[in-house]
Amino acid sequence: MAEKFDMTRQAVSKHIKVLHECELIKPEHSGREIYYHFNAKKMQEFDHWLAQFRQNWETQFTQLDHLLTTIKEQATK
């Protein structure tokens, strides 16, 4: 794996550790070997989180719409 991605073994294992901590991959022990599986359910949760991030922006921009309307109304008074 380290050869394929042109990085050190330590770097690969650090990336795997983070992905594992975030539960984006699931380990399966088989003797001395560990097989990692992609956790699609967790990725879906991440997408859900991104949707909330998008929702925050939508809320802010709506607030800005109101502010712009208020300023424009004040200017024409």
Next chain:
Amino acid sequence: MNNDLLFDFNVDKTAKTVYITREFNAGQSLVWDAFTKAELLDQWGAPAPMRAKTKYMNFEVGGRRFYAMISPDGQERWAVQEFTSITPKTNFKMYNAFADKDENRELPGSEWDYNFSEQNGITTVNITIFNESFERLEKLLEGFKIGFTMTLKNLEELLTSLS
């Protein structure tokens, strides 16, 4: 009233970049002010019920904005924006990083690029957010994990109150 205004939100996970496009029913000059003046930013710069509070802002190249997002229960999340490039009314770039209340930054942060253009009285704002490192993505995921844990905790409390 503003239902016909464009809003586009895209995430390119491999490029670690978020793209946002939004139209506003106002002139470019006013929209520019709303994004670059502290007293206006504080009126819309945090999604309700959160609110934004700017401690100071020097909108010039090399200048900074030090501000907080405050939750209804009074928790403050501070951040520092450093302006790296400004072309009045059309473009500005900044480097954004979370910080503690004493302005010590938690690096790395993210690079923000804002573009403004106007056509027929409608101003379009394009925002590109680039997260430079894998660690930053880690941090986003970490934030997600905390959020998820909080949701579970709320559920737990709800179940307790119902039983």
